[in-house]
Amino acid sequence: MKRWLRLRPRLPFGLRVFFRGAFALLACATLALAVNVLQDEKQRSHRNYQDGLLKNQAQIAARLRHPTGQLALLNPGIAAHAVTPLRPLVLPFSAIDFDDKAKAQQAVEMAGCHVQYPDSASLCVAVGNNPYAGGFLYLVGSFISGELAPHAVGELDFSTSHRVAIEVAMRGRTFRWIAPFEALDDGNAPGVRGRLTGYSADAPIVHGTRSVRDFRGWLWQDGRCLEAGDTAADCRRRSFFSVRLPVDLFRDALFQKRPVWPPPDLDQIVTRLQVLAPGDGSPLFDSNADGAARPFSLADLRPLLLPGETLSVRRLGSPAGTPAPELFRLTGAADAADPASPWMDRLIRRLPVEGYEAPIVSREVIATPLGRYELTLTGDVRTVNRNLAAVATRVSWFVGAMLLAVLLTWLAIEVRIIRRITLLTRRAASVSTGVRGADGLARIDLSDLRGGDELGVLAQGLQDLLQRVNEDVKREQIRAEQEKDMWQAVGHEIMSPLQSLMALHGTPDDPSHRYISRMQQAVRVLYGHASPSEAFDATTLALQALDVNEFLAHVAGNAPYTGIESVVFDALPQPVQVRADEYSLEDVVTHVLRNGDRYRPPGTPIQMRLEVGDSEARVLIHNQGPPVPADMLEKIFEYGVSDAQDAAALGQRGQGLFVARTYMAKMGGRITARNQPDGVVFELVLQRSSAVTARP
Numbered sequence: 001m002k003r004w005l006r007l008r009p010r011l012p013f014g015l016r017v018f019f020r021g022a023f024a025l026l027a028c029a030t031l032a033l034a035v036n037v038l039q040d041e042k043q044r045s046h047r048n049y050q051d052g053l054l055k056n057q058a059q060i061a062a063r064l065r066h067p068t069g070q071l072a073l074l075n076p077g078i079a080a081h082a083v084t085p086l087r088p089l090v091l092p093f094s095a096i097d098f099d100d101k102a103k104a105q106q107a108v109e110m111a112g113c114h115v116q117y118p119d120s121a122s123l124c125v126a127v128g129n130n131p132y133a134g135g136f137l138y139l140v141g142s143f144i145s146g147e148l149a150p151h152a153v154g155e156l157d158f159s160t161s162h163r164v165a166i167e168v169a170m171r172g173r174t175f176r177w178i179a180p181f182e183a184l185d186d187g188n189a190p191g192v193r194g195r196l197t198g199y200s201a202d203a204p205i206v207h208g209t210r211s212v213r214d215f216r217g218w219l220w221q222d223g224r225c226l227e228a229g230d231t232a233a234d235c236r237r238r239s240f241f242s243v244r245l246p247v248d249l250f251r252d253a254l255f256q257k258r259p260v261w262p263p264p265d266l267d268q269i270v271t272r273l274q275v276l277a278p279g280d281g282s283p284l285f286d287s288n289a290d291g292a293a294r295p296f297s298l299a300d301l302r303p304l305l306l307p308g309e310t311l312s313v314r315r316l317g318s319p320a321g322t323p324a325p326e327l328f329r330l331t332g333a334a335d336a337a338d339p340a341s342p343w344m345d346r347l348i349r350r351l352p353v354e355g356y357e358a359p360i361v362s363r364e365v366i367a368t369p370l371g372r373y374e375l376t377l378t379g380d381v382r383t384v385n386r387n388l389a390a391v392a393t394r395v396s397w398f399v400g401a402m403l404l405a406v407l408l409t410w411l412a413i414e415v416r417i418i419r420r421i422t423l424l425t426r427r428a429a430s431v432s433t434g435v436r437g438a439d440g441l442a443r444i445d446l447s448d449l450r451g452g453d454e455l456g457v458l459a460q461g462l463q464d465l466l467q468r469v470n471e472d473v474k475r476e477q478i479r480a481e482q483e484k485d486m487w488q489a490v491g492h493e494i495m496s497p498l499q500s501l502m503a504l505h506g507t508p509d510d511p512s513h514r515y516i517s518r519m520q521q522a523v524r525v526l527y528g529h530a531s532p533s534e535a536f537d538a539t540t541l542a543l544q545a546l547d548v549n550e551f552l553a554h555v556a557g558n559a560p561y562t563g564i565e566s567v568v569f570d571a572l573p574q575p576v577q578v579r580a581d582e583y584s585l586e587d588v589v590t591h592v593l594r595n596g597d598r599y600r601p602p603g604t605p606i607q608m609r610l611e612v613g614d615s616e617a618r619v620l621i622h623n624q625g626p627p628v629p630a631d632m633l634e635k636i637f638e639y640g641v642s643d644a645q646d647a648a649a650l651g652q653r654g655q656g657l658f659v660a661r662t663y664m665a666k667m668g669g670r671i672t673a674r675n676q677p678d679g680v681v682f683e684l685v686l687q688r689s690s691a692v693t694a695r696p
Helices: 002-010 013-065 067-074 101-111 248-254 298-304 342-350 381-435 454-504 511-526 532-538 548-562 582-599 656-666
Strands: 122-127 136-145 163-170 173-184 192-196 216-221 237-246 270-276 283-286 310-315 326-331 361-368 371-378 544-547 567-569 577-580 606-612 616-624 670-676 679-687
Touching: 013 067, 013 298, 013 361, 013 371, 013 381, 067 101, 067 298, 067 361, 101 122, 101 136, 101 237, 122 270, 136 270, 136 283, 163 237, 237 270, 298 310, 298 326, 544 548, 544 582, 548 567, 548 577, 548 582, 548 606, 548 616, 577 582, 577 679, 582 606, 582 616, 582 656, 582 679, 656 670, 656 679
Parallel strands: 567 606
Antiparallel strands: 122 136, 136 237, 163 173, 163 270, 173 192, 192 216, 216 237, 270 283, 310 326, 310 371, 361 371, 544 577, 606 616, 616 679, 670 679
């Protein structure tokens, strides 16, 4: 530690500030990232909670709009009483067609008013929602038994047959009925069908005793056994019964001026139904049996509610100025939340989120035959905070581990790395200074840094690399001087014959004068440079106003002299002035024409077309032939690119299109190539002439 303290003053101040600032910034960024993620997660959780609440509300409303849900709305106090003894429910239908087995069964199954029993029996005790349908009590259910024993008409002893005993207790009075099964002949129809004839059980059955007039009941038994392998003696079948029970107290209430329906004391009416077997009258089915499962009620919606959510049901239609009374309230079950850190919980509560403070309430109105009900689902954002705080508490350990890793890394760099980096930086700066010298050689001695440690190995490698670089630089300098001498010699030998030719063809009207001038310009471009690419890049063009329409007509007319036949150009009726260097533009067009001549089918023309815009003029050169591969449309303008395998032997150096693009750029234009169905089009874009200057 003392040694490290002695070395600290040798470290550059800027390097220490940089590294320490970088690690401090990294630590702050880690904390800021964690806080930003928490805020974003809080916003997302709040939004997801709102969306989930709306979806939950829609799901609850969809269930309550179904007849099963309407049954729960019309009977909000189902869950307040024990399942047995049974109490009548208000159906979402006006009445039940009890005479038709299929309709009666479909009605109770759709309404979901069945009370299920362990022995696969069921029973629905209900009243219709329309008081003017007669004010009857409906008992519809099923049980399992052997073959039914019918009652003979006129027989006073009911114990020889299957029978149904019903008992209703309401408003301090008890009513009893007994209904024996009387079979009817259905011909060859499968199963058994019969009538349940109701008698008052409060008086003895004697000759002349009449059945209850408005008591109607039917009993059907399936013709097939529940178990396929049962014999006739052991065959157990399902029986379905439907009873319409007259209630005099209901009828009396209907004759009032303003009948109240359903009766306000409906949940106080106790009903019991027994199916008695022949003989000793042991019940095959008793509605007061243990293990009964109640039908769907509003309390069954509790699993759909999250902790803290509240569902309330109000019936609309109260007098003006009177708040609608609350019929039912349901709160989501409390959930055992994961432990959360108190300071994390406070941090999450302080994170600002838009709309977070507004209460989350969703309302839905459901119409039933007896009125409209408003469902209000209220959310609790504290649940979002608690859940997010629990998750953030677990994640905070990872954030702490990241901060600890940052701290340990900073200490390791301070103690073990910064000094070596400082030495290496100083040597690298010295190497850079030597390379930037006039001769480009790095004359740096690194022998004092050689050794067996990391810095020594790096110094040895750097020394060897610098030696290799110096040797390459010397070879490149020698090669450049040799090529420059060669181009100067070639240019000197070519210029003398060209001067003689110029003297022989010195008049501007001579067609050879133009091409000799182009040859002189090409030699001047290459003269004194080490490579053609450097020569073209260093060329300076003198731009001037040029009638490109006349120029292209001249090029097309002289094309046969250059070995390019069938060049077609449709000249425009008016001149078109552009900014260009005449010789350089002619080189560009000639290179493109030679390229098209090389690939076009024999005998096909090369077409040139001129299009004029407000500020630009476009020269389109089209030749028939094979298309250019899509990946080569840009590469064909690079130096040395040629598709001929023996390009060097044919004298093709792959520089024609490179020269064309270079000259076009120096003239302020551009050249592109694109494929067409029958060939390739080269597009040369030139600027219209206004004022021209020389361009390097």
